[in-house]
Amino acid sequence: MTTVVTPKGFRAAGLAAGIKANGNPDLALVVNDGPEYGAAGVFTRNKVKAAPVLWSQQVLTTGRLRAVVLNSGGANACTGPEGFQTAHATAEKAAQLLGCGAIEVAVCSTGLIGAQLPREIVLAGVEKAVAALDASPQAGLAAATAIMTTDTVAKQAAHTDAAGWCIGGLTKGAGMIAPSMATMLAVLTTDAVLDPVLLEPALRAAVRVSFDRLDIDGSMSTNDTVLLLSSGASGVTPQPEVFTAALREVCTDLAGQMQADAEGVTKRIVVRVSGAVSEDEAVTVARTVARDSLVKTAIFGADANWGRIAAAVGYSDATVEPDRLDIAINGVPLCRGGVAAGGRTDADLSGPDVLIAIGLGLSDGAAEIRTTDLSLAYVEENSAYPS
Amino acid sequence: MTTVVTPKGFRAAGLAAGIKANGNPDLALVVNDGPEYGAAGVFTRNKVKAAPVLWSQQVLTTGRLRAVVLNSGGANACTGPEGFQTAHATAEKAAQLLGCGAIEVAVCSTGLIGAQLPREIVLAGVEKAVAALDASPQAGLAAATAIMTTDTVAKQAAHTDAAGWCIGGLTKGAGMIAPSMATMLAVLTTDAVLDPVLLEPALRAAVRVSFDRLDIDGSMSTNDTVLLLSSGASGVTPQPEVFTAALREVCTDLAGQMQADAEGVTKRIVVRVSGAVSEDEAVTVARTVARDSLVKTAIFGADANWGRIAAAVGYSDATVEPDRLDIAINGVPLCRGGVAAGGRTDADLSGPDVLIAIGLGLSDGAAEIRTTDLSLAYVEENSAYPS
Numbered sequence: 001m002t003t004v005v006t007p008k009g010f011r012a013a014g015l016a017a018g019i020k021a022n023g024n025p026d027l028a029l030v031v032n033d034g035p036e037y038g039a040a041g042v043f044t045r046n047k048v049k050a051a052p053v054l055w056s057q058q059v060l061t062t063g064r065l066r067a068v069v070l071n072s073g074g075a076n077a078c079t080g081p082e083g084f085q086t087a088h089a090t091a092e093k094a095a096q097l098l099g100c101g102a103i104e105v106a107v108c109s110t111g112l113i114g115a116q117l118p119r120e121i122v123l124a125g126v127e128k129a130v131a132a133l134d135a136s137p138q139a140g141l142a143a144a145t146a147i148m149t150t151d152t153v154a155k156q157a158a159h160t161d162a163a164g165w166c167i168g169g170l171t172k173g174a175g176m177i178a179p180s181m182a183t184m185l186a187v188l189t190t191d192a193v194l195d196p197v198l199l200e201p202a203l204r205a206a207v208r209v210s211f212d213r214l215d216i217d218g219s220m221s222t223n224d225t226v227l228l229l230s231s232g233a234s235g236v237t238p239q240p241e242v243f244t245a246a247l248r249e250v251c252t253d254l255a256g257q258m259q260a261d262a263e264g265v266t267k268r269i270v271v272r273v274s275g276a277v278s279e280d281e282a283v284t285v286a287r288t289v290a291r292d293s294l295v296k297t298a299i300f301g302a303d304a305n306w307g308r309i310a311a312a313v314g315y316s317d318a319t320v321e322p323d324r325l326d327i328a329i330n331g332v333p334l335c336r337g338g339v340a341a342g343g344r345t346d347a348d349l350s351g352p353d354v355l356i357a358i359g360l361g362l363s364d365g366a367a368e369i370r371t372t373d374l375s376l377a378y379v380e381e382n383s384a385y386p387s
Numbered sequence: 388m389t390t391v392v393t394p395k396g397f398r399a400a401g402l403a404a405g406i407k408a409n410g411n412p413d414l415a416l417v418v419n420d421g422p423e424y425g426a427a428g429v430f431t432r433n434k435v436k437a438a439p440v441l442w443s444q445q446v447l448t449t450g451r452l453r454a455v456v457l458n459s460g461g462a463n464a465c466t467g468p469e470g471f472q473t474a475h476a477t478a479e480k481a482a483q484l485l486g487c488g489a490i491e492v493a494v495c496s497t498g499l500i501g502a503q504l505p506r507e508i509v510l511a512g513v514e515k516a517v518a519a520l521d522a523s524p525q526a527g528l529a530a531a532t533a534i535m536t537t538d539t540v541a542k543q544a545a546h547t548d549a550a551g552w553c554i555g556g557l558t559k560g561a562g563m564i565a566p567s568m569a570t571m572l573a574v575l576t577t578d579a580v581l582d583p584v585l586l587e588p589a590l591r592a593a594v595r596v597s598f599d600r601l602d603i604d605g606s607m608s609t610n611d612t613v614l615l616l617s618s619g620a621s622g623v624t625p626q627p628e629v630f631t632a633a634l635r636e637v638c639t640d641l642a643g644q645m646q647a648d649a650e651g652v653t654k655r656i657v658v659r660v661s662g663a664v665s666e667d668e669a670v671t672v673a674r675t676v677a678r679d680s681l682v683k684t685a686i687f688g689a690d691a692n693w694g695r696i697a698a699a700v701g702y703s704d705a706t707v708e709p710d711r712l713d714i715a716i717n718g719v720p721l722c723r724g725g726v727a728a729g730g731r732t733d734a735d736l737s738g739p740d741v742l743i744a745i746g747l748g749l750s751d752g753a754a755e756i757r758t759t760d761l762s763l764a765y766v767e768e769n770s771a772y773p774s
Contacts, residue, residue: 049709077694078709113693114697294606297770300770323467338467374766
C-alpha cells in the first residue's frame, strides 16, 4: 500500500478525537521530518474562506511547512474570530509538541459550515496524534481515513520513480466539488530534492489539469486545500518537468478516485471537448455541459439525450458555431454539423462509464472535465446531510 | 377566465394535430385581427437556436405580426435546413389561409431537440386551427393547453385596465428554465393603442424582471420565445409607463405560475439579495444561490443549511465581504456578519414557500430570483423524459 508516508522523511497519524458525534476517525496529522521543509499550497477561490484556509494561506507565504493538522467533523467556516483562534491554537499545539513554530504548521478542516469546532477536543486530539506518529502504511491509511466525510473509501495514491524518489498523496472529497477543487482536502508528499521555488508552479500545474477538471455539482467549497510537502530525504534531484509530470499523474489518480466515490454516483462521465478556439474555451464548454442538470439526469436515466448537450454547449460562454457542432456518446456519433446523425438509442449507456465527445470544429483547443450523473441518491444524500 | 383573447381583436385555437404520439393537444394559433399589427419579441440567447427562433427573429425585424403558430411535441432544434424549411412552410401555410404574408407569421416550438417535425401533420394542423379560430375564453384556454409539455396546468394571465384596454397572456414552461427564459414560450396580446416603437422596450423591461428572474435549473433552452402582439382594437391609448407596468405585472404572474408548476417542485424558493454593489451584482448572487444543487437539495430536505448558502454567495462572481454577510430564512436570522446568528433549526421550512434573504451590507443593489428545490421528483422526471 502506497500512502502519504511512502516518501522518506514523513510520518502520519489518524484517529478519532471525538469531534464527530458518531465516534468515527476525525483528526489526522502529517509531519515532515526533513531534512528539507519545502511546501506549497493551492486554496479555494471562494470569497468566503474557512478559518483554516485563512491560517494556512498565511503560513504558506514562507514556502515552508513542518506539519499539517487536518480534521473532519466541522469546516470551521463562517465562525469569525473565535474560529480563527481555534485554527491558530491547533497549529500552536502541534508546533509546541513537535518543537517548531506555529508558522510551520498548516491546518485543514472539512464538514459542516457555520459551527464552532470543539477547541479542547481538537487540541487533545493533536496531542494523541503526535504520540501516534508513525511512518508505516497503516499510519498513512489512518490519516486518509480520518479526513473522510461522506466519502465511502479512503483515497491514496503514489508514484515511485526508478531514480529513487517518490510522491505520496491522500485526499477526500465527494460532493461540493467544482473549479478550485471544492470541498476537497489533499496532502501530497515527496522525498525528491527540489528547489523550493519550483514547488508552487509544479503544484499549480498539476492541480490545473486534475482536481480543477473535476466538477461534480458546480458548488465551490469554503475549505479546499491542496498542500505539497517536500522532505528531500531521498537525496535524489529529479528534472523539474519529470517531477511535475509525476505529480500531475498522482493528482489525476486522486481526482479519479474522488469522481468514482462522488455522492450518489451511478455513472462516471468524461466530457471531452475538442476543436475549441482555445483550451480555456474548451474547459468552459466542457464545464457547462458537466454542470447541466438536464444532461446529468438524462445520463442517470441512461438516455443519450444529445439535444440537451447541444443546448448546454449553446449557452456556454464560449465561441460556438451551431452548424459545426459534433456530439458523440461512447463512440457513437449522434449529432454532426449541428444535426442528428443517428438514432439516440444507438449509444449504449448501460455501463458505469460515459464519454461525451464534443467537437466544435473551430480550432485545436481541447480539454476534459470529469463529472458524474445527477441521481436520486445524490438528492437523497444531500437533502439529509447532516440530518 | 381571462385568456390571450381577452383583449379585443384576437382569436385563438388549440388542438391535437397528431404531432404528439399520445394524441394530446399539440398545436396552437393566435391571430391578431387588428386594426393594428404591432409586435415585438424576445428570444433565447442560446447560440444553438431552434429553427422557429431563427425564423421568428427574422420576421420580427418588421415589428409587425398577424399570427403566431405554436407547437409542442418537438423543438425543431438541431434540425438543419430541413427544420428551417418546416418552420417556413408552417408560416407560409398560415399566411395563405389568413390572407397575409409569411413574413407576418411567427412560429414557436417546444419539445425534444434533434428530431424533425412531421411537416405534413403540422401543416394539416394549421389548416384545422385556422378553421377553429375563435375569440371565446375556451379558444384561449385551448391554445394555452396545446403548448404544454411537462406542464401540469395551462398558464394564463390578464390585466384589465379601468381605462378600457387590457392585456392577455399564455405561457408554458416547467424545466430548462434559466436566464433568457429557457424552454418557455409566451404570447402576450393587448388591445391598447400603442406606438409600435414602444413595444419592444416595454416587452424587454417586463421580461427582465419577470421571466428572466426565474431560474429553475440553470439550463437555457434553444427555443425560448416571448411575443407581444398589439391590436389597438380598444381605441384607448395608455401612458407608456402605465402599459409597461401592467405588462410587467402580467409577465410576473405568468412567471409565478411557471415556478409553481416547475418539474418536481416541492418548495417555491425566493432568493432575495440586498446590499449589493449594484442590481446586476444582486442578480448574480441570487442566481448563483438559486442554482446551487447543495442549497436546493437542503431546502428539499427542509434543512436551513445556511452554510451552503454562504458558500454559494462566496463563489458567485460578485463583490462579497464575508464579514458583512447576513442570511435569514423565512424571516429567521441564521447568519449575521458572516457568523452563525442562531440555531439552524429555528427556521421553519415545512411549508411550500421559502424566502432566503441575503444581505451583503455593501450598497443598495437589490434583486430577487425565483427558483425551486432539487427534489427526487425532478431527477425522476428528467431522467425518464422522454422515455
